[in-house]
Structures are given as structure tokens and as C-alpha cells.
Amino acid sequence: MAERQYLGQGTNTSWEKFWYVLGCIYFGAAYFQKVPVKKALSEYGLVEMTGAEKFWYVVQCIFFGGGYFAKVTIKKALSEVRNAGGVPTV
Template identity: 75%
Template sequence: MSQPQTLGNGQNTSWEKFWYVLGCIYFGAYYLSKVPAKKALSEYGLVEMTSAEKFWYVVLCIFVGLGYFNKVIMKRALSEVRFAAPQAFAAPAGQPPYGA
């Protein structure tokens, strides 16, 4: 079972780090898969994209809209997050409950 994480404080296991690096080496597939998700997060004001990420997002959009359509999926998931009941999430030890 995975541990709950907070935005900005998430941690990857050593295996997740290994597979991400391996996926990036293989034609940059993991990196290019991350770009549309990061674009969606940037539109919510949660992250800033680097100039390289902005460039690759445009390239992905030109390539049959791949970047745009993947971003739409991520934005849909993010739009559902704000409707989650605050009681459904436990606060980390020593912190007040979410929504309090």
C-alpha cells in the first residue's frame, strides 16, 4: 500500500527513480509523457514549466495534438480533486485536519 503524500513533498522509491531514468534514456519517452501533465499543473498555477518543457509541449501539440489531448486528461483528473471530501484524507501527524 502506498504512503499518502502532499503536493511538493512527494518522494519516489529507488525503483521508481530507476525506471524513470531508464524511461528517459529510451528516446525520452518518460520525459515527453511528463510534459503534458506538467502543462496541466502549470495552468492551475501549481508549477512553472521550463523553456525546454514549453518547447516540447508545442512539438507534442503539433504531432497530431498528442500533447494537448494528454493535457486534457490530466486537467480532467485535477478538476475532480477539488471536489474530494476533506474528511476522506488524513492529516500527517502533528498537523490539523485538512479543511480545518
């Protein structure tokens, strides 16, 4: 079983880092998948998006609609997270 991680204190394995970089090299696919997740987290006040992430989120929403629809799914999952002692309540 994997070791429990907490928001802001998690780590990636060497292989996870490798595959993320490889995914970013391949047309930025991994980066573009991350943007809607960061948008959802930012709406909960857990992270702050960079200017580039804000720009690409808008582009995803305008041209694909995918950015928004991906964010909706992620926010639904986040709304079901119970505070388990690692996530501060706001």
C-alpha cells in the same frame, strides 16, 4: 497501503527513480509523458514549466496533437481533486 503524499512534498522510491531514468534514456519517452502533466499543473498555478518543457509541449501539439489531448485528460482528473489539506487553494 502506501504512505500519503502531498503535492510538492512527495518522494519516489528507488525503483521509481530507476524506471524514470531508464524511460528517459529510451528515446525520452518518460520525459515526453511528463510534459503534458506539467502543462496541466502549470495551468492550475501549481508548477512552472521550464523553457525546454514549453518547447516540447508545443512540438507535441503541432506534430502529434498528443500533448494537448494528454493534457485534457490530466486536467479533467485534476478538476475532480478535492482539497484534502495538502493542496493550497488559489
